[in-house]
Amino acid sequence: MTEDSFDKKDDFNLRDFLPYLLNRAAEESSLEFQKVYKDRYGMLRTEWRVLFHLGNYGGMTAKEIGDRAKIHKTKISRAVRKLEHRRYLSRTRSETDRRVELLQLTTPGQSVYHELRGIAEQYDAKLAGKFSKDETALLRKMLRRLAHMG
Amino acid sequence: MTEDSFDKKDDFNLRDFLPYLLNRAAEESSLEFQKVYKDRYGMLRTEWRVLFHLGNYGGMTAKEIGDRAKIHKTKISRAVRKLEHRRYLSRTRSETDRRVELLQLTTPGQSVYHELRGIAEQYDAKLAGKFSKDETALLRKMLRRLAHMG
DNA sequence: ACTTGTTAGTTACAAAATCAACTATTATCC
DNA sequence: GGATAATAGTTGATTTTGTAACTAACAAGT
Numbered sequence: 100m101t102e103d104s105f106d107k108k109d110d111f112n113l114r115d116f117l118p119y120l121l122n123r124a125a126e127e128s129s130l131e132f133q134k135v136y137k138d139r140y141g142m143l144r145t146e147w148r149v150l151f152h153l154g155n156y157g158g159m160t161a162k163e164i165g166d167r168a169k170i171h172k173t174k175i176s177r178a179v180r181k182l183e184h185r186r187y188l189s190r191t192r193s194e195t196d197r198r199v200e201l202l203q204l205t206t207p208g209q210s211v212y213h214e215l216r217g218i219a220e221q222y223d224a225k226l227a228g229k230f231s232k233d234e235t236a237l238l239r240k241m242l243r244r245l246a247h248m249g
Numbered sequence: 250m251t252e253d254s255f256d257k258k259d260d261f262n263l264r265d266f267l268p269y270l271l272n273r274a275a276e277e278s279s280l281e282f283q284k285v286y287k288d289r290y291g292m293l294r295t296e297w298r299v300l301f302h303l304g305n306y307g308g309m310t311a312k313e314i315g316d317r318a319k320i321h322k323t324k325i326s327r328a329v330r331k332l333e334h335r336r337y338l339s340r341t342r343s344e345t346d347r348r349v350e351l352l353q354l355t356t357p358g359q360s361v362y363h364e365l366r367g368i369a370e371q372y373d374a375k376l377a378g379k380f381s382k383d384e385t386a387l388l389r390k391m392l393r394r395l396a397h398m399g
Numbered sequence: 400a401c402t403t404g405t406t407a408g409t410t411a412c413a414a415a416a417t418c419a420a421c422t423a424t425t426a427t428c429c
Numbered sequence: 430g431g432a433t434a435a436t437a438g439t440t441g442a443t444t445t446t447g448t449a450a451c452t453a454a455c456a457a458g459t
Contacts, residue, residue: 111366113305114398115389117376118279118369119298123319123396125271132268143445148269155263162407169273174446176409198407198454216261219268226267229394237384238391239265244379246273248264293415312437324416326439348424348437 121245132222136215145170145178147215150204153188154212158203160193187211271395282372286365295320295328297365300354303338304362308353310343337361 113119136142142150152164161175179202182188187208193199204212227235243249263269286292292300302314311325329352332338337358343349354362377385393399 111305111370113301114393115373116369117373117389117392118275118282119301120389120392120396120398121271121275121278123398124392125268125275126319127396128271129268145446151263151269155261160407169276171447172408173410173448176407177445180409196407196455200408219266220261223265223267226395230391234387234391238388239267239270241380241384241388242267242270242274243264245376246270246277248270248273295416310437321417322438323418323440326437327415330439346425346437350438 117245128226132219135218140211140215143178143181145174146182149175149178149182149202150187150208150212150215151219153202153204154209154216158201160199160201162199164202182208267395278376282369285368290361290365293328293331295324296332299325299328299332299352300337300358300362300365301369303352303354304359304366308351310349310351312349314352332358 133144136147140147148168148170149164152168153159156167161172161179164170165172165175179188179190183190186205188202188204190200190202193201230238283294286297290297298318298320299314302318303309306317311322311329314320315322315325329338329340333340336355338352338354340350340352343351380388
């Protein structure tokens with residue numbers, strides 16, 4: 100009748116709450132890479148993601164990037180415009196469906212992608228190096244599952 | 250001399266890049282809980298975090314919350330103001346150092362915290378249920394390490 | 400052919416985050 | 430004690446995001 104702070108096993112700890120923990124780990128582990136694409140290339144998060152999608156998977160449409168990366172179309176639209184202004188990518192209207200445009204990295208865009216990818220690889224290795232090979236593999240697997248990235 | 254796409258083991262895959270993977274998992278796993286504190290309580294991410302810090306660890310200052318949660322002081326300041334307007338917390342100026350103010354949940358604030366904490370517990374269990382007990386324990390451990398929450 | 404619905408992408412406006420500058424108070428050091 | 434620096438917290442200007450409405454093109458049903 101008085102208090103429920105007693106009946107309930109008060110074992111909740113914010114530090115262990117998965118959404119919180121995942122966010123903290125994501126933020127912390129993004130900082131160093133962010134410094135590179137932001138300070139050195141003046142890019143925003145959505146911009147390097149778009150760049151990487153095109154660099155990693157080849158030319159595709161804005162819609163496809165949005166679906167793959169779960170980024171809203173307005174964010175994609177603005178990122179694409181900025182990357183286009185910097186001549187990192189080009190648009191080509193589809194002949195068969197004139198609503199769609201194929202996005203492709205230009206030569207400078209590819210070279211920026213390669214540079215950033217190299218840094219990403221190194222940084223990923225550094226993070227992965229905190230754990231054993233098996234642990235890291237399991238971590239990636241679990242994260243993919245949580246992210247619905249099968 | 251021609252291309253380095255050949256010399257380099259081109260095994261980089263964005264889907265496995267830890268900062269990306271962590272962000273995707275964090276976003277995805279926060280959605281459902283976000284719906285609750287946002288749609289049902291009209292709270293922002295920083296607001297529930299402040300609420301939970303006070304609810305979980307007891308009264309403390311804005312500075313302390315910021316340090317613990319790695320949230321910038323302007324975000325804290327605005328979140329605190331909003332929570333105060335809703336009468337979820339009270340401020341008490343310290344007598345010994347009049348720059349500082351002790352933040353504490355009010356009774357309604359505590360009750361909202363308890364409700365949200367219950368939902369958080371359930372949701373955490375649901376996420377954890379995707380894996381074995383050992384796997385989940387390892388995941389939390391690794392995330393704490395990545396988040397520097399040792 | 401022609402209304403109705405969908406889809407790709409953009410734009411406009413509101414909400415929120417970021418960054419710098421500010422006030423008020425306490426600490427340091429000469 | 431008084432100048433200088435440091436700290437807690439707030440405010441304002443700018444940037445970025447989120448939401449809704451919009452255009453243009455295609456699809457489907459009648």
